[in-house]
Amino acid sequence: MKWEKLFEPIQLRRLTLPNRVMMGSMHLGMEGSKDQEDALISFYTERSGDNGPGLIVTGGISVSPEGDGGHHFLGFYREDDLRVMKRLTDSVHEANGRIAAQLFHAGRYAYSQMNGVPSVAPSPIKSPIHREVPEELTEIDILNLLESYAEAGRKAKAVGFDAVEIMGSEGYLINQFLSPRTNKRSDKWGGNFDNRTRFAIEVLKSVRNAVGDDYPIIFRMSGLDLVPDSSTPEETIQLAKKLEEHEADILNIGIGWHESTVPTISMMVPRAGFIEPALKIKESVNIPVIGSNRINDPLLAEELLYKLDMVSMARPFLADANLLAKAKGQALDQINTCIACNQACLDHAFEGKAVSCLVNPRAGREHKWTIKKADKTKTVVVIGGGVAGMEAARSHAELGHTVTLYEANEAIGGQFNLARKIPIKKEFDETIRYYKTELNRLGVQINVNHKPNADELLAHSPDLVVLATGVVPRLPVIPGIKHAIPYPEILSGNGEVGKKVIIIGAGGIGCDVSHFLIEKGIHDILLLRRNGKMGEGLGKTTKWAMLQDLKQNGVTFRTNLSYEEITPEGLKITNSETGKQEFLEADTIILAAGQESNIPEEYEDLSQKGIDIAVIGGARLAGELDAKRAIYEGAKIAFEPETISVQ
Known part of the structure; x- marks a missing residue:
């Protein structure tokens, strides 16, 4: 494979990047913890160097106390965190890497109970994924926040970061100002499009004034919110043009708000499935544009770079710190590819745990799981x-x-x-x-x-x-069990399946078998479990999308029951709540009741x-x-x- 684009340098003001790949921002769940400080620094350092991404972007670093996204956040307003940041940038630079700080404010996605201060937003509108109503920002609050962003930019430069990224997507504070869904203000910071974009532009101007003309600023903007009544595609293009006009150096295009009911980053999303908004923005501006979301393969990245200036690959560097080195060395088969399972990365982050990777458990443990030949071979x-x-x-x-x-x-x-x-x-x-x-x-x-x-x-x-x-x-003790088919026979293609199916077991395996059958054109599927919820045990960040897809394809679910007998015609059950017996007809009964x-x-x-x-x-x-x-x-x-x- 001859790389025409992937390893081509790109210049952002004074900063030269040796390739066109950014390691996008990921919250690692290690930030702000003294016990995890060495782990945090080792994680980023191992992904630095001549064959690492052209630029690494940190997880969000809060510009003010109420802007933290929860536990384990670094903040520019804490002196000890600045010490950690200096250690981090020094270590990355010693490895010949480049790293940018993400300037972050969660807005209504913040947790007041964790942060100790009320959450704030353009308007007092509760997020559907949060319990609390944020306080509406006053004019003075907004002006103070602009100074907080500026101060964060100054400090980022002072502690050695090579650039900053302003977080303006994914439904966080700046995105909340931009969207008519969350900005109902009637002053100059809300209402029409120009007023709703004012905060984003003023943040950019404040940071530019603070860091100077030679320092790169990335603006991460939302290319597609994927929530109702939000910014239009036309407004998104106009925002990109405004950001270019006010000296953003490169636009990083994010996709989807956290509250969106459209899956964007799970394995059920096709690779680069949401690249179109970045391509549209690229056609409309003259500054560089970064495409993102489900880009996990260097060959795909190379293809996209004929239309875009950079690609963002975040979780792929969790799966393989040496992804680009292997690509450069023509060792593509040796790449440990991100499978977008979310189980050890996003699920951990939302549970307040340190992030790792299902296919690479060494991620986040580099400081203690060092790769060196054993003193005594076994x-x-x-x-x-x-x-x-x-x-x-x-x-x-x-x-x-x-x-x-x-x-x-x-x-x-x-x-x-x-x-x-x-x-x-x-x-x-x-x-x-x-x-x-x-x-x-x-x-x-x-x-x-x-x-x-x-x-x-x-x-x-x-x-x-x-x-x-x-x-x-596991074969449950049910009379007539011989009339049921264990799930491995179905998935291996050895079991014949009729049009009407009952699956005993509604955990992850039962859901997987349902998806398998739907692909075969079978939609009359009933999932059963003695008690509990459908999909119990699936990861928090993927469960909702998987279950939503099953329900949209006609899969139904019942619980609170006992199994009485399996026959060639179906299954006899007893309703645990009413004690009433029922007979459920089925052509095929599949066992997915654990192992x-x-x-x-x-x-x-x-x-x-x-x-x-x-x-x-x-x-x-x-x-x-x-x-x-x-x-x-x-x-x-x-x-x-x-x-x-x-x-």
Whole structure:
């Protein structure tokens, strides 16, 4: 692959960027915590350097106390945070990287209980995803805020940031001023388009006056709000022109508000599925424009750069800190691609946890999980080639250990080989590709279609045996269970399915099977569970979109019931609330009622022979399938061998 655009330099005032990729802003959940300070700095530093993104943008750094988005935010108004920022910029620069500070104010998305001060907004209108009504900003408040932005810009420059990005999208404060949905003011800061844009322009002017003519300012503007009664496409273009007129150096185009009911960043969204607004803005201005959202592949980035000036790739650098280095070295198969699962990144952020990555659990742990050859090499045997076993094999081999992997089936991949059959989870193909490439590169001996006995394992003289033997479907005790089909048979294409389907189990697997059937043209699907909610166990940031899609496709759900009998014609149930029995007709009944750990008995005595045993993934703890935990455990036993039991 010949790169024509990706590694072309671009100049932003005094700053030269060596390539056209920005690592977009991500809140890491480490900010503002002394315990996480080294982790924060190590995270950004590892992604810096000659083969890193042309520019890194930090997570939002608050310009004033009421602007924090919740716990774990840095603030320009705190002296100790400025010390952390100076440590950060020094470390990034020592690695030959470049980093910009995002000037942030949450507006009505702020949490007054966390921040200790009331949230504020252009108008006192509550967000549908928040409980509290914000206080309306007065004229004096607004003028003070403009000075806060200016002071934040001055401090960002003073502590060594190479540029600033003004956060004006995603429904935060500046975006709230711009939108008629949230700005109902009748003074000069609201009403018509010019008045609604006034705050954004005055923020830009204030920051420009503070940082000077030689300092780059990125303005992150919303290309598409995806909420009703908001800014029009015509207004968005006019705003871009105004920002150009008032000396923004480059426009970074964001998509969607946090309260939007349109999914924008989950794996069900096509790659670069929302690039059109950035292309429209690019046609209308002369300054550079950055495209974003679901760009996770350097080849796609190269293609887009024929129409745009830069691309923003945020979570892809969580998945692989060396993404661009691998692209430059023509090692595309070695890239650990972001699958947009959200489980360890956005879900963690919204839960107040430190961000990591499902496919790269080392993200956020770089300061303690260092990649260096082990002082003493081990012989490691891994039983099971699902994601837990593949990661255990990969991590140990990366640290210099000799690794053999056994898989009882014809191919490695485990439950991911089933999951990637589901239309919205095609990105899982990338994870399987990555592991196959890495295990081969690192010299792991892979044996498929083979389940070794204890004597074969002992013949390796192993220092460590990793049991990653996974799970088997749980078969609930229901009369007539033989008339139902376990979900693996359906996903593997071995089970015939009629037009009217009942799925026993409405957790993540039941929902996945529903999506699989919908793609096959089957829409008469009833999901059942004894008690609880549909989709329970799915991540917060993806659950709503998945369930919304199922309901739009006619899938129904019932709970609070007991299963009495399965027959060839359907299922007899009892309503737990009324005690009334019902018969539900169905052509096919599918079992998706959880899993049980699969630990072959012949391996249980190995520890008595002086061999360290680690049980990880589904073999250690079944329940709903949890790839995040499985991959984490596979890495942890390599990087923290003192915790072999994996708690």
